[in-house]
Amino acid sequence: MIIKRAAKAIIIDAQGRYLFQLRDDISTITFPGYWGLFGGALENMETPILAIKRELYEELLYLPASLEHFFSYTYSLKKVGIIDREMTIFACSIENSEVDKLELKEGRCFSFFTTQELKNRKVVPLDLSVVLMHELSNYMPHLFNRNQVEFPDEMSPW
Secondary structure (H helix, E strand, O other): OOOEEEEEEEEEOOOOOEEEEEOOOOOOOOOOOOEEOEEEEOOOOOOHHHHHHHHHHHHHOOOOOOOEEEEEEEEEEHHHOEEEEEEEEEEEEOOHHHHOOOOOOOOOEEEEEOHHHHOOOOEOHHHHHHHHHHHHHHHOHHHOOOOOOOOOHHHOOO
16 A cells, blocks of 8 residues: 655644635546645655755745644545545744745746635635644644543443
8 A cells, every 4th residue: 555645734824824726627636726734745765855945946946944734644534535644734934034035936826815714715624623723733632632542442432
């Protein structure tokens, strides 16, 4: 089994807004015409961190000073033929002086949004969910119950 792997970046500006790319409106890509995070597929034996650095440079001519691993997940959506995808999400901040130097190389345009502004746009659903989780982890970390709940076998909800 081959697991398709990808990496994306949550990029936050000084005002706490999130950078999104308006994806091209072509039928050969997923979610054409939607707003999504920057990133893409891993090549050959590439690691997620090397992939996101490459993707950000290819798509924006951007080399972030640092990237922090934020979230990873694996998913399948068999109904539409998506099987065994592995996604790694990184987060970084961008200075205003760096924003002025961004040069879009892929997609229709880019813009920074608050999570409230994203609710009125067509956004790649999984990208929206990780951005919302990122915001919650910063402002309401108590919502992420870090205590593990153990059930006796006979009481397990699964």
